[in-house]
Amino acid sequence: xxxxxxxxxxxxxxxxxxxxxxxxxxxxxxxxxxxxxxxxxxxxxxxxxxxxxxxxxxxxxxxxxxxxxxxxxxxxxxxxxxxxxxxxxxxxxxxxxxxxxxxxxxxxxxxxxxxxxxxxxxxxxxxxxxxxxxxxxxxxxxxxxxxxxxxxxxxxxxxxxxxxxxxxxxxxxxxxxxxxxxxxxxxxxxxxxxxxxxxxxxxxxxxxxxxxxxxxxxxxxxxxxxxxxxxxxxxxxxxxxxxxxxxxxxxxxxxxxxxxxxxxxxxxxxxxxxxxxxxxxxxxxxxxxxxxxxxxxxx
Numbered sequence: 001x002x003x004x005x006x007x008x009x010x011x012x013x014x015x016x017x018x019x020x021x022x023x024x025x026x027x028x029x030x031x032x033x034x035x036x037x038x039x040x041x042x043x044x045x046x047x048x049x050x051x052x053x054x055x056x057x058x059x060x061x062x063x064x065x066x067x068x069x070x071x072x073x074x075x076x077x078x079x080x081x082x083x084x085x086x087x088x089x090x091x092x093x094x095x096x097x098x099x100x101x102x103x104x105x106x107x108x109x110x111x112x113x114x115x116x117x118x119x120x121x122x123x124x125x126x127x128x129x130x131x132x133x134x135x136x137x138x139x140x141x142x143x144x145x146x147x148x149x150x151x152x153x154x155x156x157x158x159x160x161x162x163x164x165x166x167x168x169x170x171x172x173x174x175x176x177x178x179x180x181x182x183x184x185x186x187x188x189x190x191x192x193x194x195x196x197x198x199x200x201x202x203x204x205x206x207x208x209x210x211x212x213x214x215x216x217x218x219x220x221x222x223x224x225x226x227x228x229x230x231x232x233x234x235x236x237x238x239x240x241x242x243x244x245x246x247x248x249x250x251x252x253x254x255x256x257x258x259x260x261x262x263x264x265x266x267x268x269x270x271x272x273x274x275x276x277x278x279x280x281x282x283x284x285x286x287x288x289x290x291x292x293x294x295x296x297x298x299x
Contacts, residue, residue: 013054016122020052039085050084076165082119083158111157179297192276194269202260204291215293220279
């Protein structure tokens with residue numbers, strides 16, 4: 001959401017003032033970045049004039065509104081600053097004191113008036129008729145104008161606009177992105193196609209033989225979709241998957257000889273009739289101090 005909005009703002013800034021330097025960052029980093037730009041340029045009449053600079057301060061505040069009933073919304077507060085530079089010791093206003101009369105700089109209030117006429121109001125006109133307002137129509141009713149004190153170390157003068165962007169989103173879309181214990185989720189009839197398994201606690205020791213230990217999720221055809229075996233000859237964690245030719249193969253995230261080779265595996269998405277559907281579950285009760293499928297998670 002934030003990145004797309006910043007890109008649209010940059011495009012509109014370039015329509016208002018193609019020569020303006022555009023940036024987005026935290027205020028303390030902008031102080032460094034501004035040191036790398038030309039703050040004053042020579043105009044067509046040979047006069048040294050201020051560069052135009054527009055920046056979006058990296059958003060640091062927002063809200064997730066998640067009511068008990070109704071759609072959740074995300075609100076993001078974003079500030080855009082339109083800037084000019086003036087040499088150090090410039091005045092806010094040219095008053096009657098000797099200091100004001102002797103100062104050769106342009107007053108900040110005059111510069112702010114120029115900024116509003118040359119950049120801020122044209123930007124608001126573009127914004128009102130932009131794709132951004134079509135996506136977030138409420139932003140034009142919540143615009144706050146900011147007149148901050150000079151920032152950076154060259155008496156930057158700026159006029160800022162603060163917007164609140166509000167977007168509806170569906171919280172239920174993310175229910176499948178939560179890691180949940182495999183053995184609590186998977187029951188007979190569960191389809192593993194497209195699902196990812198994560199093998200946690202790989203620091204734990206494996207059970208030892210004897211006795212034989214078996215934990216497995218089994219397909220209707222009798223093929224183990226996921227198997228953990230400890231025996232006299234076979235010690236492995238095996239996952240049924242598909243190779244590049246579309247043939248069924250077994251992948252081994254862990255073997256006694258090589259140890260752990262993978263922390264997660266994903267089952268391929270299969271066409272109807274070929275899904276990785278669990279038909280039965282065989283779970284030996286392995287002691288707590290050892291690794292078992294209890295430490296496997298699914299999403």
